[in-house]
Amino acid sequence: MVQVQPRLFESFEDYLVYSESLEGFYELYNGQLVKMPPESGVNVQIANRLLLHFAGLVGIDRVRGQGLEIEVQGEPRNRYPDLTILREDHIEQLARRNTVRLSMNPPLLVVEVVSPGEVQRQRDYVAKRFQYQSCGIPEYWLIDPDAKTVLVLVLREGNYEEIGTFSGDTPIKSLSIADLNLTAAQVF
Numbered sequence: 001m002v003q004v005q006p007r008l009f010e011s012f013e014d015y016l017v018y019s020e021s022l023e024g025f026y027e028l029y030n031g032q033l034v035k036m037p038p039e040s041g042v043n044v045q046i047a048n049r050l051l052l053h054f055a056g057l058v059g060i061d062r063v064r065g066q067g068l069e070i071e072v073q074g075e076p077r078n079r080y081p082d083l084t085i086l087r088e089d090h091i092e093q094l095a096r097r098n099t100v101r102l103s104m105n106p107p108l109l110v111v112e113v114v115s116p117g118e119v120q121r122q123r124d125y126v127a128k129r130f131q132y133q134s135c136g137i138p139e140y141w142l143i144d145p146d147a148k149t150v151l152v153l154v155l156r157e158g159n160y161e162e163i164g165t166f167s168g169d170t171p172i173k174s175l176s177i178a179d180l181n182l183t184a185a186q187v188f
Helices: 012-019 041-058 088-093 118-135
Strands: 026-029 032-035 069-071 083-085 109-113 139-144 149-156 159-167
Touching (some): 041 109, 118 139
Parallel strands (some): 109 139
Antiparallel strands (some): 083 109, 139 149, 149 159
């Protein structure tokens, strides 16, 4: 990641006002903006497959790709999941700005496609897991293109628990999406 501004932001609200004029995606880390690199083509393909599949189940307006920003606790203060399933009330709330605030209900499901590299794996498996768990997001998927697996975690009593790691033709289980008819092989 490349740091772009020496400017320090006192609050997330200050960042929100300032960031409306920016192009691209930035994380707010210790009061400074850090530009996010573009996703890999493989990660985008996987996220697009899921977007199309979920749109048929919950409606296109409730499925958001990487452009959705989620305010989180800790550092950085915001994340851009590869795919998010929103609640009905989010559609109107996000009409002006595509940011789910901590003051809102959390999304139903967040999906991260793991990028290559140990730093990225650590970020997705540990840092983001903790942040999404702290936000109360009921379900978190980690999709690993190298291992061709889908790890599904659900929130129980404030902590993520593993429902399973799915691969091949094994159907993926989800507590948030009742009519899910998807295998790990279809994701890849």
